[in-house]
Amino acid sequence: MPIKRKSNDPSDPSFKPLMRSLALELCIYAPLVTVYFIVVLHYAKEPLVQLYQEGSTSYAFITLILILVQGVLLEVFTSWMLRRIGLR
């Protein structure tokens, strides 16, 4: 059986476009994730500390939501932006 070829060879024609796509995605995604973190830190720090001190169950759910938003929504937004500007 022949060996499966993957595009892990820099001379492979699909290697450069894939690398460029990843770099572009990171150029948008990384600043978004960082800005999101700074915004949450700036505006939500005090309310989160208060929620934690009150020991409410809403703190647990808000924790999970904040984590999921940072991870997924920003990634979805990045993909949407890439498609929108025609880079994907």
Add this chain to the structure above:
Amino acid sequence: MEFPIAGVIVNPFLLAGTGFIVGILGGFLGVGGGFLAGPLMFWAGVPIDFVVGTDLAHMTGKSLVAARSHRALGHVDIRLAMLMVLGTVPGVEIGAQIIEALKPRGNTEQVVGIFYVIILTLIGSFTAWESMRTIRMKRTEHIDAQDAVERKGLLYQSRLFRIPPFVSLPVSGVGEVSVWAILFVGLLTGVLAGFLGVGGGFLRMPLMVYALGIPTHVAVGTDLFEIVISAGYGTLSHALKGNVDVLIALTMQTGAAIGAQIGVAATRYVSGPGIRLIFSFLPFLAAAMVLLRIAF
């Protein structure tokens, strides 16, 4: 920077940097990275009761980012993941009960530590040996890497257990496998995870490859999907107990989310045996960290 929930002052770049490294490892190898991030957080000054919960919180987000990207590449077998979760959950509980049974003896940490080092050394050695052999076979016999595992793998034979009911896993390219075999792998990794107090990614990934014959790339993606479920549940549970500092988790995830994207992309450029060979270093690293903890 001050993190008022945990009541500590920690350099945020250290946390984000730790997250970044763990993110790359997670995306590339399908592990949560708790064995690395936990000790580093503790070393940075985060109180131990916050270490586990906060680690799980950032792990949930990072694994979700990585699992989504793996899914886009066709590397997540949701059917397999769901079946394995059914075995993993009771397994974790059994592992935790074993710990409880050991507690009255007073030497739990030593017993668990030694067991941990043995298991990790075995996994690391076997994975390194098998992946090097497969890479050699690929070069000399010109066969596909997955075929090499299927034809010559030892633990792969467990797939031949013909105990009904059966399930097909088209995403993994497995025609028919006993549900009991999947549940057994889930249970085994769950027991070990519960007993050793870890997420279990570095146990599950090689077992999926060797025991069930799942292709390495799919094992990585599926493992991450299962980590999302287990770590998400763990995050909620720990947050309700007040053991999660969401600000620390978000700081770590800022690095981890970026790292995970890079890690997932890297799997496209490395073959299955190559991933397994790189993976084999992780258990040795974890074993060394445990030995250091026992010694000091």
